[in-house]
Amino acid sequence: MAKPTKYVTKKGAVRYRIDPIFKGRRLGSRTFNTAAEARQYEREILSKASKGGVDLTHTFGDAMERYRLEISPRKKSARWEDIRMRKVQRDEIARIKLAALSHEDFEDWIERERAKGLKDASIRREFGVLCQVCRMCRKWRWMTHNPTELVEKPKNSKPRKRRISNQEIEAICAELKVNLPCKYVYQEVGLVWLLAIETGMRCSEITTLEKRQLFLEDYYLHLEETKNGDERDVPLSPRAIEIINSVPGRGDRVFRVRSKSVDTIYRNARDKLNIKDLRFHDSRHEAASRFVRDNKYNLMELCAVMGWRDPKMAQDYYAPTASELARRLRD
Secondary structure (H helix, E strand, O other), X not given: OOOOEEEEOOOOOEEEEEOOEEOOEEOOOEEEOOHHHHHHHXXXXXXXXXXXXXXXXXXXXXXXXHHHHHOHHHOOOHHHHHHHHHHHOOOHHHHOEHHHOOHHHHHHHHHHHHHOOOOHHHHHHHHHHHHHHHHHHHHOOOOOOOHHHHOOOOOOOOOOOOOOOHHHHHHHXXXXXXXXXXXXXXXXXXXXXXXXXXXXXXXXXXXXOEHHHEEHHHOEEEEOOOOOOOOEEEEOOHHHHHHHHOOOOEOOEOOOOOHHHHHHHHHHXXXXXXOOOOOXXXXXXXXXXXXXXXXXXXXXXXXXXXXXXXXXXXXXHOOOOXXXXXXXXXX
């Protein structure tokens, strides 16, 4: 067995590094606060390796690549998972052997991401994907442990309370020429945004709509599969039906524009108008707040319309303004 290497960090702390080797293969060096911890780690990992319980060849980067190619394509979040994993594959954590991967490696990765200026909410989303990769590694028998279970996750950020003003709606609609006959893709983007504000639907739910899902005579449409996997009926106001009818459509689809294009075109229009801190998804917050403000639905009805399984989600999406609350006192 190798002797732990003692060294002193720049801050003056004493550390011990151990680099276990089994049958000529390095299992990955680790650093500990004491020599005893380093020797214990080496004994455990060599014991597992001798029993065939440790994958000696694959790195965490290899695991992410297999997950990206085999698992992600089956999921609705495939595009975003692909982007996140490609990014992490460029980090040093990707080069660590699975046999040596520990919760400390993920904690170090979190600190590196924070140092780059990434917010905790974004780190939490990326970490969620890495947790899924580790779970699949155990299923593939590439790992006998899941180090992510010991990591303290970054805290959730506070729910957004950004509301959309009528002036902002008018400005973006004018920029995207929504009031003219709909001929171009950028005009459809404006209509998608307006429909999102009117119904509370997600962008992907709108852009994948097919004409067979519309029941305009009965003032609703049917979503066969949503983000949480449930079906959902969405009531349509006369204004929502007016928006849908103004779209020429293509074949079986209601909108020809794709969600990826919606995001790009919407951001360009918003930035050109110098509108700050307004995301497309804020339309869902705006819709929920308007439903409550106008007394359209009670709590359970609101959850059904928005597709929430947990009524607590209403607390995150309902964002009344001070003037709206004051108006309730006067009415």
